[in-house]
Amino acid sequence: MDKVLIIGASGHAKVIIEVVEFNKQYKIFGLIDSFKEKGGKLMNYEILGSEDIIPNLVKQGVTKGIIAIGDNWTRYQLHAKIKKLAPDFEFVTIVHHSATISVSAKIGKGTAILAGVKINTHAQVGNFCILNTNSSFGHDCKMEDFSSIAPGVTVGGNVKIDFCTAISLGANIIQGIDIGKHSIIGAGSLIVHDVNDFKLIYGVPGKEIKTIEKGEKYISKS
Ligand SMILES: CC(C)(COP(=O)(O)OP(=O)(O)OC[C@H]1O[C@@H](n2cnc3c(N)ncnc32)[C@H](O)[C@@H]1OP(=O)(O)O)[C@@H](O)C(=O)NCCC(=O)NCCS
Structure with missing residues (x-):
């Protein structure tokens, strides 16, 4: 080994x-x-x-x-x-044994796929991403490097998540949405419109809260 x-x-x-x-x-x-x-x-x-x-x-x-x-x-x-x-x-890429990943999906290096994750047909996950416990990433979705989906996030088909963006606990993103780079989607949000770069969005439906800087914190303790 x-x-x-x-x-x-x-x-x-x-x-x-x-x-x-x-x-x-x-x-x-x-x-x-x-x-x-x-x-x-x-x-x-x-x-x-x-x-x-x-x-x-x-x-x-x-x-x-x-x-x-x-x-x-x-x-x-x-x-x-x-x-x-x-x-x-x-x-190296780390995949929990309980994750279900389509044979047509692509996963980058340095990425962690945790327990119960589902990655559907033709999805692409970049390098150094995290797909956390029980999250689901729909068909034809694309996640760029250094982005993450937190436990319980559901991402519909054909969604794009750009570089270094965090989708927080339990958020839902409907199909076909584009989410920009360096953005944060707050816990429990429902995203029904595209999201620009450098935005903090939360709520049901998700609303823009403010423009943020690179590296804005969203996990206080881990
Ligand atoms: C988006 C987030 C970072 C916002 O945190 P924050 O800016 O520190 O927000 P605050 O706690 O200061 O709250 C400010 C206000 O916004 C509200 N608020 C904060 N997050 C909210 C959310 N996700 N949805 C709805 N309202 C929210 C608060 O209730 C508060 O309202 P109030 O002043 O009326 O009480 C946080 O909600 C979040 O989602 N963190 C990530 C959690 C996560 O995924 N962790 C990963 C574990 S692996």
């Missing part, structure tokens, strides 16, 4: 660890986290240090991993840093 690093050591990392353990495709070498104390443990795996040690680990033959951080913009920034530090480091 190839060794992998789990990059991140919070709640989302715990979920990813369980999927990796169950799948037995990779062996977890350790965790990388710049905010937690080196030598500390999460689910019996050691926090080896910050991302700065990845080039050394690559030299030792640990060349793969996944960024297990729920926040899209943080995941993007960390990916950019690791790409600079260790250009050959390879990001």
Whole structure:
């Protein structure tokens, strides 16, 4: 089994660890986290240090991993840093055994597909995305890199979700909608109109609340 690093050591990392353990495709070498104390443990795996040690680990033959951080913009920034530090480091895709994925769907590298997810015919999921527990992604949908759908989200057919956009817990998006980049759809929303870039939208039906900046926070604790 190839060794992998789990990059991140919070709640989302715990979920990813369980999927990796169950799948037995990779062996977890350790965790990388710049905010937690080196030598500390999460689910019996050691926090080896910050991302700065990845080039050394690559030299030792640990060349793969996944960024297990729920926040899209943080995941993007960390990916950019690791790409600079260790250009050959390879990001793996993690799929929970209970996910149902159409044979015609495409899933990018570094993406996490969690328990009970359904991905329908000809859907395309980019790199470094998260499809969280029991979310459903309709036929012919497209999700660009670093975006996410939270637990219980339902996305109808032919929906496009642009770069680094978060669809929060339990939101529903009707068919054929385009959602711009760096936007946030609030928990429980019903989206019936297209959404521009850099917007916070919530409600039933979803209404524009405000224009937001890149990296606006939407998960306070994870
Ligand atoms: C969109 C979101 C980030 C807004 O958070 P926020 O800006 O901190 O909003 P606040 O909590 O300050 O609430 C401001 C007001 O908006 C309302 N509001 C906030 N989110 C709302 C939502 N999703 N739908 C309807 N109303 C909402 C609040 O009730 C509050 O109204 P009030 O002042 O009358 O009480 C938050 O609702 C959300 O969806 N977070 C993501 C949850 C998630 O998916 N987590 C992932 C787990 S894996």
